Amino acid sequence: MIHFKIVTPERILLETEVDSVTLPTRLGEITVLQNHIPLVASLVAGEVRYRTHGQESFFAVSGGFIEVRKNHEVVVLADTAEFGHEIDEHRAEEARQKAQEIMRGSYHDQKSHATASAVLEKNLARLKVARKHRSHAPRIDTNS
Amino acid sequence: MANSKEIRRRIKSVKNIGQITKAMELVSAAKMRKAQVQALASRPYAKLSSSLLENLASTVGETENQLFRKILSGQNNSDKTLMILVSPNKGLAGALNTNLVNKAMELIKSEGREKIDFVVIGKKGEDLVRRLRLNIIADFESKERDLRIFDAKPIADIAIEEFLAQHYSKVFIVYTDFVSTLNQRPNMLQLLPLVKNAERDAEEYLFEPNADDVLEDLIYRTIEFAVYQTLLEAQASEHSARMVAMRNANEASSDLIDDLQLSYNQARQSGITRELSEISAAKLAMEG
Numbered sequence: 326m327i328h329f330k331i332v333t334p335e336r337i338l339l340e341t342e343v344d345s346v347t348l349p350t351r352l353g354e355i356t357v358l359q360n361h362i363p364l365v366a367s368l369v370a371g372e373v374r375y376r377t378h379g380q381e382s383f384f385a386v387s388g389g390f391i392e393v394r395k396n397h398e399v400v401v402l403a404d405t406a407e408f409g410h411e412i413d414e415h416r417a418e419e420a421r422q423k424a425q426e427i428m429r430g431s432y433h434d435q436k437s438h439a440t441a442s443a444v445l446e447k448n449l450a451r452l453k454v455a456r457k458h459r460s461h462a463p464r465i466d467t468n469s
Numbered sequence: 470m471a472n473s474k475e476i477r478r479r480i481k482s483v484k485n486i487g488q489i490t491k492a493m494e495l496v497s498a499a500k501m502r503k504a505q506v507q508a509l510a511s512r513p514y515a516k517l518s519s520s521l522l523e524n525l526a527s528t529v530g531e532t533e534n535q536l537f538r539k540i541l542s543g544q545n546n547s548d549k550t551l552m553i554l555v556s557p558n559k560g561l562a563g564a565l566n567t568n569l570v571n572k573a574m575e576l577i578k579s580e581g582r583e584k585i586d587f588v589v590i591g592k593k594g595e596d597l598v599r600r601l602r603l604n605i606i607a608d609f610e611s612k613e614r615d616l617r618i619f620d621a622k623p624i625a626d627i628a629i630e631e632f633l634a635q636h637y638s639k640v641f642i643v644y645t646d647f648v649s650t651l652n653q654r655p656n657m658l659q660l661l662p663l664v665k666n667a668e669r670d671a672e673e674y675l676f677e678p679n680a681d682d683v684l685e686d687l688i689y690r691t692i693e694f695a696v697y698q699t700l701l702e703a704q705a706s707e708h709s710a711r712m713v714a715m716r717n718a719n720e721a722s723s724d725l726i727d728d729l730q731l732s733y734n735q736a737r738q739s740g741i742t743r744e745l746s747e748i749s750a751a752k753l754a755m756e757g
Contacts, residue, residue: 334511334618334694351678365525366677367686390687392521402518 327359329375331386331401338384338406346375346399348391349450357399364393368403370446372454384408385454387447405447409458412451421448473740476733480726487722493561494715500614501650501708507616508647508698508705515698518691525674525684526665536633537684541663545638550580551606551631552587553624553660555644555699556594557707558611563714565645565653565707566593572655573597573643586637588627590700606631616704621697629692632661644699645706651713653706660695 326342347356349371357364368389374381389403424445428438526541554573560566573594577585586604589595591611598605607627612620628640639659646656676683 332514332517334514334697336510337513351682355677362675363673364675364677365521365683365687367683390518390521390683390690392524400517400521402514402521 326397327357328398329401330399331373331384331403331406333389333403333406335405338403338408341375341377343375343377344379346373348373348401349386350391357393359397361393361399363395364391366391368401370443370450372450372457373401373406383454383457385412385447385451387450388443407451407454409454409461412455412458414452414455414459417448417451417455421445421452424448473733473736476729476736480729480733483722483725483729487719487726490715490718490722494712494719497708497712497715501705501712503614504701504705504708505647505650508701511694511698511701515694518687518694522663522687522691523665525687526663534681534684536688539633540629540661540688541665545632545635545662547635547638548584549637550576550585551628551637551640552576552585553628553640553642553696554587554589554591554594554598555642555703556589556591556597556611557703558592558613559711560593561714562707562710563717565710568653568655569593569643569645570597572657576641576643576657577601577603588624590624612700612704614704616697616700618693618697621693621700625689625693625696628660628696629689642696642699644703645710647702647705647709650709653710656702658695658699660692 326344327346328340329343329346330340331338345356345358347354348366349369350366351369352366354371355366368386368391370387371385372383373386374383376382384406385408386401386403386406389401392400392402394400424441427441428445525537552573554569556569557566570593582601582603586606587594587598588607588609589598589605590609595605595608607624609624631637632640640661642658642660644656644658646654648654
């Protein structure tokens with residue numbers, strides 16, 4: 326088992342034992358299993374999935390850092406992290422559109438373009454997780 | 470014994486002051502709750518991010534990364550120190566400001582007056598440094614509430630920039646650490662150069678995408694966050710100290726009112742007694 330901990334400036338989102346965890350990094354997704362070598366990587370906006378006893382759960386993150394330690398510990402320092410049920414899909418959609426408008430609009434300086442692009446990435450990830458959560462939720466209901 | 474009219478006037482003015490301190494207590498209590506929640510919530514993140522950097526410092530000491538090497542080592546031609554002083558804008562917060570000033574004075578004494586420059590946040594710190602006629606290189610407004618990481622960024626940027634330019638060999642941040650509502654401790658933190666974590670075994674870390682990018686991001690982010698956390702701690706301390714100070718003032722004012730009320734009643738009673746004895750004396754004189 327891996328000890329998986331994800332912390333944001335606002336809270337400790339999750340601290341639990343998992344079998345594997347899949348994280349979005351700048352070079353693509355990585356999956357961390359037991360006995361992974363120590364690693365430090367940049368986290369990008371996207372979806373984090375983790376598996377415990379065959380059951381998969383997921384949440385959305387924006388940027389941050391990943392630290393894999395020697396003693397089967399994975400620590401994620403995320404700027405923001407939210408579970409699907411916490412995301413207001415409507416507002417995420419609005420934020421996405423706004424960011425897109427800014428990027429499309431009159432030529433801005435590099436910094437505001439980069440900020441808008443980060444907001445866009447973040448909200449795309451949030452939307453994806455929110456939709457996935459919505460489509461998963463009814464199925465769990467019918468099973469139980 | 471003072472006359473009853475004067476005592477009545479004093480009771481009235483003490484009551485007015487009591488009302489003001491009561492209102493200030495309530496306002497501070499509301500701000501305090503928010504600030505405490507914010508400060509406590511971000512502590513785990515601050516701790517983990519700085520411990521990550523410390524771990525890396527002990528393992529990749531001989532790194533190729535220029536920035537990391539500079540940030541780590543004391544290799545610096547300067548003999549000056551930069552102090553970032555985080556203070557409130559206002560007083561009326563009990564011993565908070567005095568304690569903070571004493572802490573700052575300690576460092577000024579140990580480093581030497583000529584060898585220390587300041588970045589001040591908040592009016593109280595600015596007043597102190599101006600009074601001492603020491604050098605301020607930057608001055609930031611202290612925000613009362615709704616602190617964001619963006620508020621810490623310019624402060625961290627100045628610290629890193631000045632350090633890398635070798636204007637200063639050390640950067641300290643002096644602030645008030647929030648312990649509990651009743652207890653706040655002035656504290657000094659060495660921001661730069663980074664303190665290595667000596668206890669950990671050397672471990673080889675793999676970096677993705679590469680060491681330079683990750684380290685650079687991490688260094689800036691961690692120092693920013695360390696500054697942000699001290700701002701949060703200082704804010705929570707300020708509001709807590711003020712709330713407690715105002716509560717004490719409140720209690721003192723109701724004690725004072727009780728005392729004054731007692732002497733007012735005594736003065737009134739003695740007045741009545743005197744009048745009565747005068748009347749009966751006059752009556753006796755007339756009858757006699």
